[in-house]
Amino acid sequence: MTGKRWGLILPALLLAACSTxxxxxAPTPTSTTAPAPAASTRALGLYELSIQGSGAQxxxxxxxxxxxxxxxxxxxxxxxxxxxxxxGDGSRSYTAALNVTNTSGAAIGAPAIIPADxxxxxxxxxxxxxxxxxxxxGAPTSASGITLTQVTDSTYSMLFPVTGVSSADFAVPGGSxxxxxxxxxxxxxxxxxxxxxxxxxxxxIPASNDAYRFSLVFGAFxxxxxxxxxxxxxxxxxxxxxxxxxDWVELFNPTNNPISVSGYxxxxxxxVSAAAFANTNAVALPNATINPGRYYLVQLxxxxxxxxxxxxxxxxxxxLAGTTSATxxxxxxxxxxxxxxxxxxxxxxxxxxxxxxxxxxxVDYVGYGTANYSETSxxxxxxxxxxxxxxxxxxCTDTNxxxxxxxxxxxxxxxxxxxxPVACP
Ligand SMILES: [Ca+2]
Ligand SMILES: [Ca+2]
Numbered sequence: 001m002t003g004k005r006w007g008l009i010l011p012a013l014l015l016a017a018c019s020t021x022x023x024x025x026a027p028t029p030t031s032t033t034a035p036a037p038a039a040s041t042r043a044l045g046l047y048e049l050s051i052q053g054s055g056a057q058x059x060x061x062x063x064x065x066x067x068x069x070x071x072x073x074x075x076x077x078x079x080x081x082x083x084x085x086x087x088g089d090g091s092r093s094y095t096a097a098l099n100v101t102n103t104s105g106a107a108i109g110a111p112a113i114i115p116a117d118x119x120x121x122x123x124x125x126x127x128x129x130x131x132x133x134x135x136x137x138g139a140p141t142s143a144s145g146i147t148l149t150q151v152t153d154s155t156y157s158m159l160f161p162v163t164g165v166s167s168a169d170f171a172v173p174g175g176s177x178x179x180x181x182x183x184x185x186x187x188x189x190x191x192x193x194x195x196x197x198x199x200x201x202x203x204x205i206p207a208s209n210d211a212y213r214f215s216l217v218f219g220a221f222x223x224x225x226x227x228x229x230x231x232x233x234x235x236x237x238x239x240x241x242x243x244x245x246x247d248w249v250e251l252f253n254p255t256n257n258p259i260s261v262s263g264y265x266x267x268x269x270x271x272v273s274a275a276a277f278a279n280t281n282a283v284a285l286p287n288a289t290i291n292p293g294r295y296y297l298v299q300l301x302x303x304x305x306x307x308x309x310x311x312x313x314x315x316x317x318x319x320l321a322g323t324t325s326a327t328x329x330x331x332x333x334x335x336x337x338x339x340x341x342x343x344x345x346x347x348x349x350x351x352x353x354x355x356x357x358x359x360x361x362x363v364d365y366v367g368y369g370t371a372n373y374s375e376t377s378x379x380x381x382x383x384x385x386x387x388x389x390x391x392x393x394x395x396c397t398d399t400n401x402x403x404x405x406x407x408x409x410x411x412x413x414x415x416x417x418x419x420x421p422v423a424c425p
Contacts, residue, residue: 090207114185164425233395237332246302252395293421339369
């Protein structure tokens with residue numbers, strides 16, 4: 001394929017310190033906080049995927065696309081095949097299978113790609129290269145109407161909303177600039193040095209656009225989220241209120257990698273208890289994996305043995321003391337003058353005390369209301385028994401301070417593993 005060559009651009013954009021959020025802090029100051037990877041947004045360059053088809057002979061061959069790296073180190077894309085299907089309305093769907101390999105020599109925390117418009121290079125608003133779209137005769141035709149329909153990999157299996165990335169993160173030499181980036185893109189789990197990840201891109205071309213050749217421009221990023229562990233994103237203690245018969249808690253994975261909760265446990269203690277978390281108020285989580293950007297809903301105790309709506313991902317009925325109740329385990333206090341403490345542990349066998357701030361078993365901890373222990377300070381008490389304690393920014397925030405990270409909300413909205421994923425900045 002022909003065209004200008006673009007130089008490269010590797011601004012290290014953002015290096016923000018962050019914290020693990022893995023210890024609860026109590027009034028007695030003996031906390032230790034382990035260092036965590038810094039959040040980062042790092043542009044890895046601009047790339048171009050070029051696909052050639054056989055026009056109206058849509059069932060014919062499609063030449064595997066040539067992907068041209070824009071002279072940027074870090075990622076290498078290889079097209080392994082292109083398939084084309086003619087739809088009933090005459091439009092055609094292309095699927096390009098790619099391998100992306102990390103050639104940077106170091107792990108890339110969160111590789112992401114997003115379609116990009118470049119001033120003077122792409123057809124405005126399409127992410128497709130101007131002049132590269134031609135018909136069977138080789139004459140230029142508009143890319144308008146060509147749509148990116150799917151971006152998949154084995155972990156996300158869908159287009160992923162991209163947050164915290166803008167056109168300003170890319171600089172194009174020669175006086176041009178990236179004028180827009182797509183609101184959706186593709187992310188992969190952490191890619192080790194030398195590792196390869198398969199992905200695919202899908203396109204649909206309308207019947208009126210007899211494209212023979214088209215070319216998509218996209219930017220590649222390393223976009224490492226700030227929080228590196230599971231969080232308690234929402235807890236509802238008001239069983240019998242707001243339409244919920246049972247308490248529930250929602251977990252969230254704000255990282256870029258799948259996290260197994262096998263062996264994890266949820267433990268609850270009253271606001272005033274200084275004793276160890278009792279096994280009678282604790283449940284083990286099942287052998288499950290929470291994918292990046294996904295929620296995980298756990299139904300707790302109440303008056304009903306029926307699954308809540310939306311469907312819980314777990315509804316443990318036996319506590320860690322071995323007692324079974326069909327209506328669930330752990331009944332948290334919804335008192336507007338009291339509070340409680342809920343902790344997520346990465347073990348079901350240890351029994352640390354609520355004040356044991358250095359215990360490595362802590363993954364996340366929420367003290368609310370009058371809780372005697374919390375991360376820095378408790379979240380404010382519920383204003384009504386129908387409130388939920390809600391973590392800010394869809395669950396993406398954990399600064400180890402419950403009073404600012406988690407707030408009561410009058411709009412309980414439980415999210416489960418089927419909820420649209422959130423890509424954390
Ligand atoms: Ca935390
Ligand atoms: Ca309750």
